[in-house]
Amino acid sequence: MSNPxxxxxxxxxxxxxxxxxxxxxxxxxxTDLRHDTWLKLYEFFLWLETTPFGVIGKTWGAAFAIVxxxxxxxxxxxxxxxxxxxxxxxxxxFVDVPARDILDRTHKxxxxxxxxxxxxGVFMACGVAGKIYWLPVFWYKMLALATGIFFVFFIRRxxxxxxxxxxxxxxxRLIAVSxxxxxxxxxxxxxxxxxxGS
Amino acid sequence: xxxxxxxxxxxxxxxxxxxxxxxxxxxxWNWLEATHVLTLMISIGSLFxxxxxxxxxxxxxxxxxxxxxxxxxxxxxxFVIMFIxxxxxxxxxxxxxxxxxxxxxxxxxxxxxxxxxxxxxxKMRAAxxxxxxxxxxxxxxxxxxxxxxxxxxxxxxxGRFIPYDWVxxxxxxxxxxxxxxxxxxxxxxx
Numbered sequence: 001m002s003n004p005x006x007x008x009x010x011x012x013x014x015x016x017x018x019x020x021x022x023x024x025x026x027x028x029x030x031t032d033l034r035h036d037t038w039l040k041l042y043e044f045f046l047w048l049e050t051t052p053f054g055v056i057g058k059t060w061g062a063a064f065a066i067v068x069x070x071x072x073x074x075x076x077x078x079x080x081x082x083x084x085x086x087x088x089x090x091x092x093x094f095v096d097v098p099a100r101d102i103l104d105r106t107h108k109x110x111x112x113x114x115x116x117x118x119x120x121g122v123f124m125a126c127g128v129a130g131k132i133y134w135l136p137v138f139w140y141k142m143l144a145l146a147t148g149i150f151f152v153f154f155i156r157r158x159x160x161x162x163x164x165x166x167x168x169x170x171x172x173r174l175i176a177v178s179x180x181x182x183x184x185x186x187x188x189x190x191x192x193x194x195x196x197g198s
Numbered sequence: 199x200x201x202x203x204x205x206x207x208x209x210x211x212x213x214x215x216x217x218x219x220x221x222x223x224x225x226x227w228n229w230l231e232a233t234h235v236l237t238l239m240i241s242i243g244s245l246f247x248x249x250x251x252x253x254x255x256x257x258x259x260x261x262x263x264x265x266x267x268x269x270x271x272x273x274x275x276x277f278v279i280m281f282i283x284x285x286x287x288x289x290x291x292x293x294x295x296x297x298x299x300x301x302x303x304x305x306x307x308x309x310x311x312x313x314x315x316x317x318x319x320x321k322m323r324a325a326x327x328x329x330x331x332x333x334x335x336x337x338x339x340x341x342x343x344x345x346x347x348x349x350x351x352x353x354x355x356x357g358r359f360i361p362y363d364w365v366x367x368x369x370x371x372x373x374x375x376x377x378x379x380x381x382x383x384x385x386x387x388x
Contacts, residue, residue, distance in 0.1 A: 065362055069355035072238060076354070079239020080247045083272060093268050097260050105257045109247070187239060191232045195224075 014158065041133070048129035057127020064127055071120040075187055078113030081106040082183050089176035099164050107157070114149070121190075137196045141189035148182040201380040208292035220290035227290060234283035241276025242350055244269040252343035254334035261330040262339075266322065299365045299379040304356035311349040318342035 085106040087093035132138040250256040251265045367381035
């Protein structure tokens with residue numbers, strides 16, 4: 001006979017993990033730890049500017065601009081994947097196509113877009129590391145990006161691996177709306193770095 | 199001649215009150231530019247999915263025309279928003295844009311992209327529907343998709359280059375470049 005107590009612990013292990021992580025994040029945010037960590041990171045940001053990426057980004061404006069263009073194109077690709085999959089979850093598009101097909105195929109496109117966004121983003125950040133360190137909007141973007149990645153790989157994907165007809169439609173809609181809002185925030189804060197830094 | 203006319207028109211636009219309001223307002227300019235760039239995720243994002251489907255890279259099990267038909271509305275909505283915000287951005291800085299080589303190349307690529315989209319759409323409608331469920335579209339449509347991807351990547355890249363001053367009128371001396379960028383005063387001074 002299976003032990004009901006251990007079964008429920010297994011079932012809720014991810015929820016418990018998320019709860020613990022949120023609690024740790026709250027402790028980090030509302031104590032001096034956040035400020036101390038931020039101060040310690042300054043040396044790291046200055047070092048980023050001395051890396052080959054940082055030197056190229058600072059020396060050749062053309063290289064920086066070309067990478068910026070790829071960053072934008074990758075954001076567009078990521079956006080396309082998010083729109084198609086979330087619009088399917090909301091029942092706005094492709095309602096006659098099995099949702100499972102749309103979700104699995106677009107996830108691959110999303111991952112490719114995310115990899116290019118992250119790699120080009122790191123390159124761009126290295127070139128202006130000493131400047132963006134002081135911009136609050138850069139940290140908002142990092143927070144939004146980390147939340148978006150965490151949401152996709154630790155909440156959205158694991159949840160959507162279950163048979164979709166077993167998930168409450170409201171939960172599916174909430175996931176879709178949260179996903180769209182998160183990635184819009186990532187893109188918007190990213191764009192605002194340019195305005196804040198100029 | 200055309201460069202002179204364009205520059206005169208740009209100066210006339212720049213002198214208007216609303217043009218100055220758009221460019222001087224920190225939030226008006228930033229919101230306009232941010233909306234223009236962020237709408238990329240809807241318009242170019244949808245376009246990428248349609249073109250990738252034609253090449254068999256995305257959703258190969260969903261009929262190609264289904265993808266194109268369903269994404270048509272969000273894609274056009276995105277392009278309309280980009281078009282409106284784009285016009286307002288040019289209206290805010292008309293002289294700078296009229297004398298930007300990148301802006302001019304962008305407009306040329308945009309024109310080519312729309313012509314390609316029109317041909318692509320006509321070819322898709324005219325093609326025998328038996329290919330619709332195939333993994334990849336027929337060669338003419340695949341060619342159209344590749345041209346579309348290249349042109350739109352070019353449009354985005356040129357748009358991104360506009361703020362950079364590498365080929366601004368006061369930075370170049372080559373007469374061909376000056377003519378291509380519409381640097382009327384610098385050309386007259388030579």
